[in-house]
Amino acid sequence: xxxxxxxSTFRLLHCLFFIFFSSQFFSQSxxxxxxxxxxxxxxxxxxxxxxxxxxxxxxxxxxxxxxWNSGITLYGASILKIIAKQDTVTPSAPSCYWKLRMLIxxxxxxxxxxxxxxxYGTGSGDKPFIGxxxxxxxxxxxxxxxxxxxxxxxxxxxIIDIINPGSQLLANNTINCSGLPAAETNxxxxxxxxxxxxxxFTVDYKIVPQVGQIPGLTPGRYSLLLKFCLSEQ
Numbered sequence: 001x002x003x004x005x006x007x008s009t010f011r012l013l014h015c016l017f018f019i020f021f022s023s024q025f026f027s028q029s030x031x032x033x034x035x036x037x038x039x040x041x042x043x044x045x046x047x048x049x050x051x052x053x054x055x056x057x058x059x060x061x062x063x064x065x066x067x068w069n070s071g072i073t074l075y076g077a078s079i080l081k082i083i084a085k086q087d088t089v090t091p092s093a094p095s096c097y098w099k100l101r102m103l104i105x106x107x108x109x110x111x112x113x114x115x116x117x118x119x120y121g122t123g124s125g126d127k128p129f130i131g132x133x134x135x136x137x138x139x140x141x142x143x144x145x146x147x148x149x150x151x152x153x154x155x156x157x158x159i160i161d162i163i164n165p166g167s168q169l170l171a172n173n174t175i176n177c178s179g180l181p182a183a184e185t186n187x188x189x190x191x192x193x194x195x196x197x198x199x200x201f202t203v204d205y206k207i208v209p210q211v212g213q214i215p216g217l218t219p220g221r222y223s224l225l226l227k228f229c230l231s232e233q
Contacts, residue, residue: 017060017114017207018223019133043096043188046230047083057223060207071208078203080137080228086188096188097233100144100163100201104130104153105225111155114222125218128209130155133224136204137162140197141177143185150206162201164233186233 060072082100087093109115113127134150142148144162151160163175163186175185177198191199209217 015062015128015217015219016221017062017128017133018117018221019058019060019205020223020225022225022227043084043087043098043232046085046098046232048080048228048230058205060205062209068209071206073204073206075204076202077205080201080203081191082199082201082230083190083192084188084199084230085190098163098186099161099231099233100186101159101161101229101231102135103159103227103229104133104156105227106130106156107223107225109156114224116218116220117223118221120219120221128217128222130224132207132209134206134208135160136206137201139185139199139201141185143175143177143198144201150204162228 058074058077060074062068062072080100082098084096084098086096106113107115110127112130114130114132116127131152131154134152136147136150137144138147145164153160177185177195185198189195189199193199
């Protein structure tokens with residue numbers, strides 16, 4: 001039994017996890033839409049730039065016992081820089097309010113699993129759970145929801161709010177930065193202006209193998225698609 005235990009443990013050390021990215025602005029898809037499409041909104045344009053730091057993917061390589069036992073954390077691996085423009089052309093246009101959300105996509109795999117890009121060897125072990133990936137998102141004002149916690153998805157197509165002050169009925173509800181002067185994190189503005197801290201979000205990533213999966217996890221290369229949505233409130 002002892003040699004079998006060594007072989008089983010060794011198989012776990014060759015796992016690579018890739019996170020790919022996309023971003024959508026102001027109602028470009030069915031999940032990235034305003035809450036109440038018939039209600040007017042004063043946003044004319046929006047962008048998320050520098051995602052993730054001019055790279056197409058983030059990579060986690062588990063190739064040692066230490067990494068497997070303690071997990072891997074990448075601090076500030078992505079930066080979301082927001083631009084939201086106020087409508088200055090339409091007469092009596094309402095103020096621009098927006099929300100920021102993210103969605104996980106395993107590209108057609110089982111609902112709670114990572115997409116398998118390649119399996120190493122001929123084993124038939126378990127696939128990694130989506131919940132292994134944890135994210136923490138913050139800005140200089142600490143305005144994102146649960147900014148001090150690592151949050152995680154449980155299944156494919158799940159949506160997690162980053163900035164979402166409330167329903168359309170509370171459209172004038174803004175999230176203020178604690179700095180002076182007080183400003184509106186989910187109002188019109190840009191990371192290029194004096195309110196840089198409000199419109200710039202850093203993303204920390206962490207993968208910790210789940211204890212229940214460790215004995216039978218199949219070595220291989222796995223991936224997820226993480227989508228960020230900037231939409232009108």
